[in-house]
Amino acid sequence: xxxxxxxxxxxxxxxxxxxxxxxxxxxxxxxxxxxxxxxxxxxxxxxxxxxxxxxxxxxxxxxxxxxxxxxxxxxxxxxxxxxxxxxxxxxxxxxxxxxxxxxxxxxxxxxxxxxxxxxxxxxxxxxxxxxxxxxxxxxxxxxxxxxxxxxxxxxxxxxxxxxxxxxxxxxxxxxxxxxxxxxxxxxxxxxxxxxxxxxxxxxxxxxxxxxxxxxxxxxxxxxxxxxxxxxxxxxxxxxxxxxxxxxxxxxxxxxxxxxxxxxxxxxxxxxxxxxxxxxxxxxxxxxxxxxxxxxxxxxxxxxxxxxxxxxxxxxxxxxxxxxxxxxxxxxxxxxxxxxxxxxxxxxxxxxxxx
Amino acid sequence: xxxxxxxxxxxxxxxxxxxxxxxxxxxxxxxxxxxxxxxxxxxxxxxxxxxxxxxxxxxxxxxxxxxxxxxxxxxxxxxxxxxxxxxxxxxxxxxxxxxxxxxxxxxxxxxxxxxxxxxxxxxxxxxxxxxxxxxxxxxxxxxxxxxxxxxxxxxxxxxxxxxxxxxxxxxxxxxxxxxxxxxxxxxxxxxxxxxxxxxxxxxxxxxxxxxxxxxxxxxxxxxxxxxxxxxxxxxxxxxxxxxxxxxxxxxxxxxxxxxxxxxxxxxxxxxxxxxxxxxxxxxxxxxxxxxxxxxxxxxxxxxxxxxxxxxxxxxxxxxxxxxxxxxxxxxxxxxxxxxxxxxxxxxxxxxxxxxxxxxxxxxxxxxxxxxxxxxxxxxxxxxx
Numbered sequence: 001x002x003x004x005x006x007x008x009x010x011x012x013x014x015x016x017x018x019x020x021x022x023x024x025x026x027x028x029x030x031x032x033x034x035x036x037x038x039x040x041x042x043x044x045x046x047x048x049x050x051x052x053x054x055x056x057x058x059x060x061x062x063x064x065x066x067x068x069x070x071x072x073x074x075x076x077x078x079x080x081x082x083x084x085x086x087x088x089x090x091x092x093x094x095x096x097x098x099x100x101x102x103x104x105x106x107x108x109x110x111x112x113x114x115x116x117x118x119x120x121x122x123x124x125x126x127x128x129x130x131x132x133x134x135x136x137x138x139x140x141x142x143x144x145x146x147x148x149x150x151x152x153x154x155x156x157x158x159x160x161x162x163x164x165x166x167x168x169x170x171x172x173x174x175x176x177x178x179x180x181x182x183x184x185x186x187x188x189x190x191x192x193x194x195x196x197x198x199x200x201x202x203x204x205x206x207x208x209x210x211x212x213x214x215x216x217x218x219x220x221x222x223x224x225x226x227x228x229x230x231x232x233x234x235x236x237x238x239x240x241x242x243x244x245x246x247x248x249x250x251x252x253x254x255x256x257x258x259x260x261x262x263x264x265x266x267x268x269x270x271x272x273x274x275x276x277x278x279x280x281x282x283x284x285x286x287x288x289x290x291x292x293x294x295x296x297x298x299x300x301x302x303x304x305x306x307x308x309x310x311x312x313x314x315x316x317x318x319x320x321x322x323x324x325x326x327x328x329x330x331x332x333x334x335x336x337x338x339x340x341x342x343x344x345x346x347x348x349x350x351x352x353x354x
Numbered sequence: 355x356x357x358x359x360x361x362x363x364x365x366x367x368x369x370x371x372x373x374x375x376x377x378x379x380x381x382x383x384x385x386x387x388x389x390x391x392x393x394x395x396x397x398x399x400x401x402x403x404x405x406x407x408x409x410x411x412x413x414x415x416x417x418x419x420x421x422x423x424x425x426x427x428x429x430x431x432x433x434x435x436x437x438x439x440x441x442x443x444x445x446x447x448x449x450x451x452x453x454x455x456x457x458x459x460x461x462x463x464x465x466x467x468x469x470x471x472x473x474x475x476x477x478x479x480x481x482x483x484x485x486x487x488x489x490x491x492x493x494x495x496x497x498x499x500x501x502x503x504x505x506x507x508x509x510x511x512x513x514x515x516x517x518x519x520x521x522x523x524x525x526x527x528x529x530x531x532x533x534x535x536x537x538x539x540x541x542x543x544x545x546x547x548x549x550x551x552x553x554x555x556x557x558x559x560x561x562x563x564x565x566x567x568x569x570x571x572x573x574x575x576x577x578x579x580x581x582x583x584x585x586x587x588x589x590x591x592x593x594x595x596x597x598x599x600x601x602x603x604x605x606x607x608x609x610x611x612x613x614x615x616x617x618x619x620x621x622x623x624x625x626x627x628x629x630x631x632x633x634x635x636x637x638x639x640x641x642x643x644x645x646x647x648x649x650x651x652x653x654x655x656x657x658x659x660x661x662x663x664x665x666x667x668x669x670x671x672x673x674x675x676x677x678x679x680x681x682x683x684x685x686x687x688x689x690x691x692x693x694x695x696x697x698x699x700x701x702x703x704x705x706x707x708x709x710x711x712x713x714x715x716x717x718x719x720x721x722x723x724x725x726x727x728x729x730x731x732x733x734x735x736x737x738x
Contacts, residue, residue: 111489111507139507203419210421212394214489238400238418238459 004044004094010066012089019072019121019155020084022056024095026065036103037132038125038247040306041067042096047082054079055306057125058098067095070155072121101307101325102221102247104129106136113211114140117197117230119147119176119222125247126221127156134167143209144173147197147222151177151187161188172209176201197226199233206237220246248322265316265343270351271297280343286311286318286350287338298352299339309338315349318342363714364729370540370707375736376640383619383735384409388496388509390621390634391415391488393648394523397423397495401443406497407636413486413497414438416448418459425488425497426461431481448483457483493523494632510617516573516580518613518625519605522650525630531649537697539704541620541637542732544645547696548614548622548633549579549728552721557699560675561692564589565612572724577618577731579724584611585627596669599628600654600662618731628652641704647693 011023040057056069074080102125104114114133118126123146133142148154154175163171175192185192193201218239220230227246234244265280267289280289287309290297299309304322313334318341326335336350360367369375391406391413403416405428412428414437428437430450437450437457447464448457456465461483466473487503489496492514496506537544547553554567563586570583589596590610605627613625622633631649638644651659676688677695686694706712717726 109505109507111505206419206421212490214423216420216422234420237420238422239420240460 004042004096007067007093007095009087009089009091009093012087014084015070015155016152017073018153019070020087021059021068021070022083022087023066023068024093026067026095036098036105037128038103039098039100040125041069041098044094045079045082047078052079055100057100057128059124059128059131067098070121070124072155099306099308100125100247102219102245104133104217104219106132108136108138110137110140110215111213112137112140112215112217113213114142115205115216115218116142116144117147117202117218117220117222117226118144119197119226120149120153121155122221122223122226122247123155126219127159129219130160130163130171134163134171138170139213140170141209141212142167142171143205144171145176145197145201145205146173147176147178147226149177149179151175151192154187157188161190164190174201174205197230199236202230202233202237216243218244220244221248223248263343263346265345266347267343268315268347268349269311271295272352280348283342285339286336286341286343286348290338297338304337304340307337310335311338311350311352312336313348313350316343316345316347318348319344360713362729363717364726364733365542367707367712369732370542370704371640373640376637378736379637379732380409382737383732384637385411385499386735387619388487388489388498388503388506390617390632391495391497393527394490394493394495395527396441399443401446402441403438403444404441404495405438408497408499409637411486411499412436413499414448415488415495415497416444416459423488423490423495424459424461425486426483427486427499429484430455431463431483432466437483461485492517493521510578512575513578513580513615513617516575516582516613517615517623518611518630519609520602520613520625520630521604522630524604524653525602525650526653527648527650531629531631531647531651533645533647533693535645535693535697536638537643537645537700538641539643539700540641541635541643542729543700543703544635544643544696545616545620545622546725546728547700548635549581549616549724550722551581551724552718553699557677557695558692560677561690561695563673570721574724574727574731579616579618579728581614581724582611583614592669593627596666597628597662598666598670600652600658601628602630602652616728 006027007024008027009022010025013021015021038057040055042053042055044051044053056071059068059070071080071083073084116126116130126144130142130144133140144160146154160173164173173190175187175190176197177192177194178196218234220227227248231241231244231246235241263282267278267280267286269276269290278289278293280286287297287299297309304325307325310326313336318336320337321340323337323340326337362370389406389408392404396404397415397417400417400419400421403414405412405414413425414428415423415425417423430437430452432450432453432455435450435452437448438444447459449455454467455463458464463478463481466476466478469476485501487498487500489506491506491510551567551570551572554562554570565583566586567583570581572579572581574580584590585593593601593610610627614623616622620635622635624631624633629649629651631647634646636644636646674690676690678685678687686698689695
């Protein structure tokens with residue numbers, strides 16, 4: 001499922017000192033199929049003899065042999081700075097197929113209102129989703145509140161501004177600039193407010209861009225506590241939790257949890273309709289254990305974001321680290337993310353979905 | 355004895371006066387279609403609500419703090435009392451006036467007075483308000499009594515290309531355009547009058563003579579009737595001077611005319627060169643119908659309206675008159691008001707339905723085809 005394939009860098013485009021847009025060409029004759037806009041690929045890069053893995057959202061919403069993504073530089077970030085400073089056209093990297101559970105299915109027959117709240121590089125999956133909706137869901141409207149530190153940091157500023165002109169009745173957006181000294185002003189002719197996206201700004205968006213189509217969906221993607229903050233604001237403004245879709249976008253995707261398990265555990269697992277058994281060392285995640293056993297378990301981000309490694313816990317207990325995918329109901333039903341789970345009981349039994 | 359097989363010409367004549375037919379239509383047509391509930395600007399602020407009578411159901415539409423609309427059946431889950439009156443604001447919750455049962459804006463039952471002692475075993479989770487559907491189309495709020503109604507886009511699929519280039523959400527309502535009439539006839543007689551292309555040159559010979567009826571074009575898109583006719587030449591040639599109100603500025607000259615659809619089952623639109631109006635036909639009883647009209651015009655200054663009125667006054671005084679020059683000033687046929695003429699014609703037809711000699715002699719091949727097709731659509735909605 002998450003097999004890696006080779007790709008070649010065919011184009012690099014720098015955005016000031018802040019970001020790089022990378023265009024690849026896959027080696028295989030088969031295009032990679034990004035079924036759902038908002039999904040990401042994993043890339044693997046060898047830097048100074050060490051292998052690094054990162055997830056980046058694709059811009060292309062469709063079948064392509066030229067996957068494209070944008071990487072914002074992160075202070076002390078090994079991969080983002082390597083891409084900015086050292087990656088060259090012609091370089092080879094390994095990529096996975098697109099995956100992730102933060103996506104939209106655009107539908108020409110749907111009549112919807114989509115509200116997006118993005119901050120920083122959280123715009124990358126959302127940029128792809130917005131373009132897909134504007135092109136392929138002609139009856140629906142799209143509104144974006146976009147937070148950045150200052151005007152220099154705004155990724156896709158021109159593309160988004162052009163979309164406002166191109167789709168005057170279907171797309172509108174406003175900026176929030178957290179370290180701007182000025183009061184409300186304009187960026188590219190569009191409203192810009194000072195500070196992070198707070199309740200006052202969300203109310204402003206709803207008042208000035210009320211939903212016309214009454215099937216309404218809300219998407220949030222940003223770093224740190226932004227997702228829970230915006231989700232709470234939306235719920236205070238009567239939005240049902242079930243309509244809010246989120247993806248966490250931390251500048252560096254943190255790799256496996258460091259957690260204290262309660263000693264080693266026997267693990268029974270069902271994969272492809274066959275039952276297997278192994279031993280999970282204390283504090284090691286279930287996914288890492290299976291990978292170390294050479295088992296090809298579905299997985300991708302290893303950070304509790306993509307949901308690829310979800311399994312059903314049939315017996316025993318685990319402790320989970322990050323979880324940006326599973327709902328409270330799913331957890332109550334025994335769903336776990338293997339990449340984030342360490343054993344907290346001596347015996348475990350899990351089952352992978354087909 | 356009169357023949358029981360009398361048809362109108364498709365529907366049996368009983369369909370126009372029997373309670374049985376009235377009830378069947380309420381259930382199978384009004385209970386299963388989208389209905390006009392108001393303009394988007396009727397619900398401005400969070401907590402604002404309106405109610406709409408849709409057949410036998412009363413539906414309330416309320417705006418949340420997210421500015422999204424919610425629609426519920428306006429019926430308390432306790433003893434069925436109607437919860438909210440015609441319009442108002444309930445910012446935090448919906449409370450029944452009878453025993454103060456209180457519901458959230460999502461329709462969940464929040465509190466019951468004396469619950470511990472009086473309703474110890476009642477599960478509030480199962481006692482939320484019955485949901486209905488709501489959506490916005492062309493600046494109008496529509497409701498559907500079913501919670502999982504088919505999409506409104508699907509319902510109006512293909513209609514839009516036969517409507518005017520008007521953008522009603524940019525126009526503003528004017529008070530004189532708001533009328534309410536009670537008509538002593540079946541609602542279908544009013545609807546058929548609305549779509550009858552034959553009567554325009556006759557009943558309204560002196561009131562709708564600014565349109566060129568000989569060039570009318572009409573047809574059905576699904577169950578919806580669409581109609582267009584251009585302006586009469588003299589009026590068109592002098593449009594800037596003769597238009598009674600400021601012209602709607604976003605209608606290209608070559609598209610000027612009258613677009614007069616009847617969106618099934620009961621919403622007529624009148625989309626003209628300087629005004630845009632709705633004509634809502636509400637069945638009250640088998641022989642009683644309420645018609646509500648609301649109109650919008652350009653958002654121009656009152657000075658502009660006054661100027662345009664002065665410019666065009668003489669033309670209209672000469673152009674418009676009653677069909678008959680009656681002695682009696684309240685004779686609708688001498689009024690010079692096309693609405694009064696239509697109401698008169700509808701009531702006169704209803705009066706004859708029970709006559710021993712009542713019979714529909716023939717209907718016009720072209721100009722009354724719409725009436726036959728409308729009746730066929732009604733016929734198809736009612737189970738055999």
